[in-house]
Amino acid sequence: MEAIEVKGMSKSFNGIKAVDSVSFSVHRGEIFGFLGPNGAGKTTTVRMLTGVIKPDSGEARVMGRDIVSDTQKVKEVLGVVPETANAYLDLTAWRNMMLIASLYNIPRREGERRATTLLKEFGIYERRSSKVKSFSKGMEQRLMLSMALVSDPEILFLDDPTSGLDVQSARVIRQRIKELQKEKKTVFLTSHNMQEVGEFCDRVGIINHGKMVTVDSPEHLRTRIGGSLAVEVKLDKAVDMSMLDFHPERVGDNYRIYTTEPHEVIRSIVGFATLNGLKILSLNVQSPSLEDVFVKLIGGSNEQ
Ligand SMILES: Nc1ncnc2c1ncn2[C@@H]1O[C@H](COP(=O)(O)OP(=O)(O)OP(=O)(O)O)[C@@H](O)[C@H]1O
Ligand SMILES: [Mg+2]
Numbered sequence: 001m002e003a004i005e006v007k008g009m010s011k012s013f014n015g016i017k018a019v020d021s022v023s024f025s026v027h028r029g030e031i032f033g034f035l036g037p038n039g040a041g042k043t044t045t046v047r048m049l050t051g052v053i054k055p056d057s058g059e060a061r062v063m064g065r066d067i068v069s070d071t072q073k074v075k076e077v078l079g080v081v082p083e084t085a086n087a088y089l090d091l092t093a094w095r096n097m098m099l100i101a102s103l104y105n106i107p108r109r110e111g112e113r114r115a116t117t118l119l120k121e122f123g124i125y126e127r128r129s130s131k132v133k134s135f136s137k138g139m140e141q142r143l144m145l146s147m148a149l150v151s152d153p154e155i156l157f158l159d160d161p162t163s164g165l166d167v168q169s170a171r172v173i174r175q176r177i178k179e180l181q182k183e184k185k186t187v188f189l190t191s192h193n194m195q196e197v198g199e200f201c202d203r204v205g206i207i208n209h210g211k212m213v214t215v216d217s218p219e220h221l222r223t224r225i226g227g228s229l230a231v232e233v234k235l236d237k238a239v240d241m242s243m244l245d246f247h248p249e250r251v252g253d254n255y256r257i258y259t260t261e262p263h264e265v266i267r268s269i270v271g272f273a274t275l276n277g278l279k280i281l282s283l284n285v286q287s288p289s290l291e292d293v294f295v296k297l298i299g300g301s302n303e304q
Pocket of ligand 2: 042043044083159160
């Protein structure tokens with residue numbers, strides 16, 4: 001059984017397809033990254049899979065349970081860190097944790113034990129008696145994750161969990177995701193952060209304008225774009241390199257060339273620079289980042 005199975009799922013708002021016949025599956029025990037620009041349909045997908053809204057068409061199963069006919073059962077096996085924090089601001093962190101525990105029918109003592117462990121782990125135990133409205137964004141987000149983990153869920157959905165957080169809070173959250181990976185839990189993580197997704201996701205699904213562009217491992221995605229390596233060069237003058245037979249792309253002050261034969265590209269660049277009396281300020285060969293892949297696959301159109 002797959003952890004998540006989605007077939008032809010769609011959702012429109014005011015006649016506009018936010019999610020357009022998306023199909024994919026997430027294996028059990030995998031960290032699945034769901035990557036896409038603003039408005040791509042990530043949150044809408046998460047909200048459908050977690051039973052907040054219903055799809056217009058198509059179907060999806062979470063741990064074998066139908067998200068429409070079995071919504072309650074689906075909710076029982078998952079934890080969610082939603083895009084916008086959903087704690088009660090006028091209640092204390094502790095009360096919020098207890099509310100979630102009772103929602104999941106966790107016995108009181110056990111709920112208290114779990115809440116204590118989690119709040120300590122995320123560095124908010126000392127502030128457990130403060131109202132959530134006094135929390136910083138980072139603390140609030142760490143509380144969200146604590147709340148999502150109280151029920152020890154089979155699947156954890158994290159909708160852009162580190163966006164807007166400082167380095168320290170983001171690191172605590174990423175660290176925990178890696179632990180969940182070791183515990184063989186399934187994690188569905190949406191993000192704009194390529195580095196984050198490339199760092200620990202087993203597979204990445206890329207969505208754009210509601211459509212799934214591709215699903216693959218970060219390594220495969222990197223090698224799939226027009227050659228497995230990128231040669232980056234910086235010359236002392238801005239020059240037109242378009243006459244070279246490979247097609248250099250301008251990236252800031254640098255030129256980047258994707259190639260499987262970096263030595264040939266380097267030879268041409270050196271020849272070109274010598275011929276034109278240019279100085280090479282830097283030259284290096286790198287494997288393309290996930291960001292390159294992303295831009296290549298969705299054609300660089302980042303606006304909705
Ligand atoms: N409740 C809603 N009512 C109307 N339109 C909506 C609603 N929710 C989402 N949309 C629209 O659906 C599209 C997809 O939005 P969604 O929030 O799923 O994108 P996203 O990938 O999560 O973006 P972001 O990266 O900015 O969080 C957008 O065009 C958005 O404006
Ligand atoms: Mg979103």
